[in-house]
Amino acid sequence: MRGHPLPGHRGGLILTYARSVILACGGAGQVFSHTTNPEVATGDGHAMAYRAGAQLRDMEFMQFHPTALHSPENPTLLLTEALRGEGAYLVDGEGRRFMVEADPRAELAPRDVVVRRMKDIMERDREDNVWLDARHLECAFLRERFPTVYGGLARRGFDLCRELIPISPASHYYIGGVVTDLWGRTSVPGLYAAGETSSTGVHGANRLASNSLLEGLVFGDRVVRDLNRFLSKPGESVRRVKSDLQKGEWPGNDAASVRAVRRRLGEVMSRRCGIVRTRAGLEQVSREVAELHGSLRPPARDVEELQLFNLLTVASLMVQGASVREESRGVHLRDDFPERDDEHWSRHVTLRYDQQTDGALVKVRSRKVDSR
Numbered sequence: 001m002r003g004h005p006l007p008g009h010r011g012g013l014i015l016t017y018a019r020s021v022i023l024a025c026g027g028a029g030q031v032f033s034h035t036t037n038p039e040v041a042t043g044d045g046h047a048m049a050y051r052a053g054a055q056l057r058d059m060e061f062m063q064f065h066p067t068a069l070h071s072p073e074n075p076t077l078l079l080t081e082a083l084r085g086e087g088a089y090l091v092d093g094e095g096r097r098f099m100v101e102a103d104p105r106a107e108l109a110p111r112d113v114v115v116r117r118m119k120d121i122m123e124r125d126r127e128d129n130v131w132l133d134a135r136h137l138e139c140a141f142l143r144e145r146f147p148t149v150y151g152g153l154a155r156r157g158f159d160l161c162r163e164l165i166p167i168s169p170a171s172h173y174y175i176g177g178v179v180t181d182l183w184g185r186t187s188v189p190g191l192y193a194a195g196e197t198s199s200t201g202v203h204g205a206n207r208l209a210s211n212s213l214l215e216g217l218v219f220g221d222r223v224v225r226d227l228n229r230f231l232s233k234p235g236e237s238v239r240r241v242k243s244d245l246q247k248g249e250w251p252g253n254d255a256a257s258v259r260a261v262r263r264r265l266g267e268v269m270s271r272r273c274g275i276v277r278t279r280a281g282l283e284q285v286s287r288e289v290a291e292l293h294g295s296l297r298p299p300a301r302d303v304e305e306l307q308l309f310n311l312l313t314v315a316s317l318m319v320q321g322a323s324v325r326e327e328s329r330g331v332h333l334r335d336d337f338p339e340r341d342d343e344h345w346s347r348h349v350t351l352r353y354d355q356q357t358d359g360a361l362v363k364v365r366s367r368k369v370d371s372r
């Protein structure tokens with residue numbers, strides 16, 4: 001390993017050479033303005049892998065969680081699914097349970113079904129939220145069974161026992177990611193990916209709650225075991241690659257414009273590439289993401305700017321994946337192609353960086369995926 005710091009930069013960028021790198025940077029929920037994901041979930045791993053030429057896939061699949069507190073906080077408070085499991089209702093502004101007529105499983109329908117219905121109700125009522133109603137459940141039970149949610153709401157001035165709680169869908173889990181084999185190896189030799197950054201193939205077009213535990217435990221362990229094998233063999237000396245890090249002072253972008261672009265990116269992605277997508281909306285958001293990117297002066301100078309460039313990269317890949325997939329499947333809902341189409345789309349959409357066009361090379365994998 002050999003590195004040298006580039007002087008004069010806030011955030012202390014350091015160029016490091018290594019025989020192997022594991023990307024385990026989590027998800028990219030921060031692409032959207034309303035998210036349960038921590039502030040660091042800016043798709044850094046996805047964007048770095050893309051720049052390194054690795055293959056990514058299923059970038060159109062972002063899972064939204066139905067019951068996030070409707071609040072401007074970032075991240076917002078997640079109100080666990082178990083509340084509905086214990087009998088809490090979802091109601092509209094008139095107090096009507098809108099899931100009952102939408103699905104035989106009512107409030108316990110899968111996340112994508114609930115989220116889509118919530119969106120319809122919010123549009124119908126011209127509201128930004130619906131409500132979680134736990135008032136009919138015993139208060140002592142709620143406090144004991146859900147201390148984190150109860151306390152989190154209380155700190156924000158809400159009483160779960162006595163009040164309706166405003167909720168709206170929030171980006172929650174990024175199914176799309178860096179393609180790996182079953183040992184966490186990406187398509188770039190020596191580059192590994194694990195956790196939410198990766199696409200190992202365990203989730204399909206949707207994700208069962210708590211499967212990230214599987215992802216972290218199983219693949220984290222497998223990556224380390226393979227890495228030990230990889231590093232125990234004598235390897236080539238580290239190949240130097242051309243870096244776009246420039247020495248000297250960079251002007252960068254002022255903090256206010258970085259914040260403004262990030263806010264705007266969240267808004268346009270939520271509006272046009274969120275729960276439900278259409279061709280026209282995707283074309284528009286594609287232009288807007290490119291304009292936002294063009295409004296910034298590269299290279300990034302500090303962490304906030306690096307995160308923003310990565311968010312823009314991930315947003316662009318998400319929009320491209322969503323535009324290509326002309327069907328509705330799992331968490332990807334197209335208003336203009338509302339049916340699932342196994343014949344044409346039981347396939348992965350893969351993307352990788354193309355040097356010739358300085359853009360993404362998008363491919364629909366020809367091999368059919370077993371989607372039973």
Ligand SMILES: Cc1cc2nc3c(=O)[nH]c(=O)nc-3n(C[C@H](O)[C@H](O)[C@H](O)COP(=O)(O)OP(=O)(O)OC[C@H]3O[C@@H](n4cnc5c(N)ncnc54)[C@H](O)[C@@H]3O)c2cc1C
Nearest residue numbers: 024025026027036037040044078195196197210211212213
């Ligand atoms: C509110 C909430 C509740 C959830 N509940 C559940 C649940 O009940 N069950 C379940 O299975 N899953 C749950 N999930 C999903 C699960 O938490 C995540 O999928 C999982 O934590 C991802 O693990 P990870 O190791 O890939 O990433 P993370 O746990 O997000 O860790 C990524 C780490 O990388 C760091 N990082 C990011 N970028 C960089 C960078 N550029 N350089 C250096 N470091 C970087 C971050 O700071 C962070 O420490 C929940 C998620 C949320 C947000």
